[in-house]
């Protein structure tokens with residue numbers, strides 16, 4: 641439904657995105673994740689036809705965006721970071737106006753407006769001026785204008801920024817209810833939002849795609865991220881050595897000492913795909929060590945995000961330092 645291939649955009653000589661490739665299948669919600677300045681808005685604006693790319697291809701429902709802007713506009717709904725609302729219009733009049741802009745036939749406009757009001761739970765506000773609405777309701781109007789022409793593809797840029805916790809839950813539920821019928825790209829840097837709403841995630845950093853996968857697979861793929869935490873009673877040094885010898889165990893380390901002097905908490909990191917939990921318990925029991933608690937630990941999406949988006953910076957800094965050293969020695 642949405643396909644981006646080798647997309648690049650330069651502002652003058654500054655690259656904002658470079659060689660970005662990803663796709664979104666019909667009915668999917670894909671999270672588009674990246675730190676500030678990663679290139680999310682630039683990509684969204686190219687996809688929605690607001691900005692020309694420097695090179696590469698962006699297609700919506702098979703239409704090349706810059707060659708078929710009218711066909712694309714009819715098939716896409718866009719909620720920018722700041723929704724383009726007209727404060728002096730009522731909610732209803734504004735949505736009606738949007739259906740005209742999007743080329744909805746005159747006879748269908750009223751029913752499309754009604755449907756969008758209903759889906760966004762805005763019926764009671766239909767005759768209220770937009771400027772009188774709270775931020776949460778205005779955001780719903782923003783989503784309503786993105787879906788009013790019933791587009792197959794929807795792009796939402798930071799849809800919950802600035803909302804209070806109750807409004808955030810409402811807007812997230814609304815987004816989830818749109819999945820299936822629509823294909824959605826949700827640009828955000830709020831990780832729990834991605835976990836709660838998205839089937840897949842594309843992470844970009846410094847203008848490049850650094851990962852695309854399901855949140856579960858991303859967490860599982862972080863090497864060294866999965867394992868166990870154990871609270872034991874007995875000789876913790878001996879326990880540590882014994883666990884370390886087991887196949888599939890990479891690291892065993894004490895995490896904290898507990899308030900009870902005889903107990904210790906150990907963190908075990910296992911090889912990817914190996915689960916030595918059973919063997920750990922058997923080894924400890926055979927040594928006469930008591931196990932008070934054992935729980936699995938996994939890398940969170942946040943760990944993956946931080947790993948992927950800070951590594952390059954560290955490498956860049958290292959390269960810059962090397963370069964400075966070279967310059968100094970020349």
Ligand SMILES: Nc1ncnc2c1ncn2[C@@H]1O[C@H](COP(=O)(O)OP(=O)(O)OP(=O)(O)O)[C@@H](O)[C@H]1O
Pocket residue numbers: 651654655656657674675676677678679680681682683829
């Ligand atoms: N009009 C512009 N002229 C020059 N550089 C720009 C322009 N717009 C964006 N950039 C640069 O392009 C890069 C990507 O910006 P973009 O706004 O796409 O990132 P983003 O991921 O949406 O960030 P944020 O989460 O902060 O909105 C940044 O380095 C930014 O400074």
